[in-house]
């Protein structure tokens with residue numbers, strides 16, 4: 165039975181305010197696992213919760229459980245810098261990420277939950293004539309694929325964000341930027357909570373503190389369920405959406421080695437300051453740094469992954485130093501701002517920098533992984549496409565290229581042309 169949180173609306177808010185806020189129900193239940201489900205999703209991050217929601221909504225599959233080893237949104241979904249963009253160049257990625265922005269635009273209304281999607285625009289700086297050529301090529305490809313992009317010169321960038329370093333002795337002279345107006349940010353926790361609440365209302369069981377520790381198979385090798393810290397749970401199909409833990413789950417399921425490595429990525433947030441930055445700025449190429457300002461005033465930023473493999477959700481000092489240096493090179497005013505906190509998440513770095521939404525070699529086990537730095541912006545499209553695959557056993561049209569088999573065939577979607585090394589993406 166659903167939690168009965170009811171519809172959220174301005175009228176309801178007013179009414180509850182007048183009646184002492186006694187009428188709000190739980191946003192989602194805390195159910196005891198059933199004996200079995202049609203579909204089990206492993207991983208209560210944004211992708212797992214979105215998948216469960218679209219399974220229930222689009223495919224009427226409501227005998228579904230999401231199993232999360234900790235609390236929902238405790239993984240990368242609640243640790244990221246929330247940048248949403250669609251500046252990809254290669255077939256396989258362009259359609260998918262363009263579609264994701266389309267879904268973001270109506271998500272709050274669809275979920276009846278404000279995910280605070282803010283289309284404040286994304287400014288990707290370039291610093292040399294060679295970088296300008298690469299940026300122009302990217303922007304033109306994006307436009308040819310129906311994705312919004314404008315090439316801005318130095319003065320147009322200065323007009324948008326005057327306090328970037330435009331001085332003559334700037335270490336990396338700003339030559340211009342690719343501007344994507346429909347890009348922006350969303351509130352990560354709200355995305356998780358919105359999907360969880362809406363899925364729960366349709367009968368999906370969201371089971372927290374339930375770690376999957378093994379898989380159950382029949383004599384033919386088909387999956388029949390999972391072993392968890394709360395007992396065995398049967399399932400017709402199991403969808404794995406565990407980001408940085410994908411390789412571990414794949415090994416447990418008997419899928420074997422994935423073309424994925426786990427790396428840590430740190431995020432940083434400063435003390436709140438007055439409005440300073442009204443768009444997202446990315447400094448990539450010569451350095452690697454991206455920044456936006458949260459609605460509470462904190463400057464939210466990040467940089468490179470840690471170059472060694474790890475499952476620890478905390479970062480090391482060399483990256484802190486590198487990110488601080490990039491920050492001061494691009495936006496010197498940040499040098500006066502105090503850092504409030506920083507943390508890390510575990511990234512599922514695929515070997516071509518592009519994701520995987522596919523069946524696996526084990527019948528009944530499906531994989532959603534390889535999101536690298538960019539899975540938050542993919543959350544809605546990933547949910548729609550993974551649900552489509554789980555429900556129909558066919559890929560969604562915008563995710564047809566995101567297969568595991570591309571690595572066997574050598575037809576990778578190598579977006580950065582960086583080759584088959586996770587740490588280059």
Ligand SMILES: Cc1cc2nc3c(=O)[nH]c(=O)nc-3n(C[C@H](O)[C@H](O)[C@H](O)COP(=O)(O)OP(=O)(O)OC[C@H]3O[C@@H](n4cnc5c(N)ncnc54)[C@H](O)[C@@H]3O)c2cc1C
Pocket residue numbers: 206207208209210211212231232233234235236237238239240241242243244245246247248374375376377405406407408409413429430431466507508509510511535536537538539540541542
């Ligand atoms: C610091 C940082 C900054 C980022 N910035 C951006 C950004 O600006 N824009 C962007 O688009 N993307 C960004 N990302 C990437 C993005 O956050 C991820 O790609 C995305 O959140 C992945 O979502 P998910 O649902 O697949 O994974 P997660 O949210 O990590 O969810 C996976 C869940 O699986 C659970 N799990 C693992 N093993 C098991 C098990 N055995 N049993 C049960 N549950 C299990 C975990 O506890 C976790 O909650 C960033 C990531 C980090 C870490």
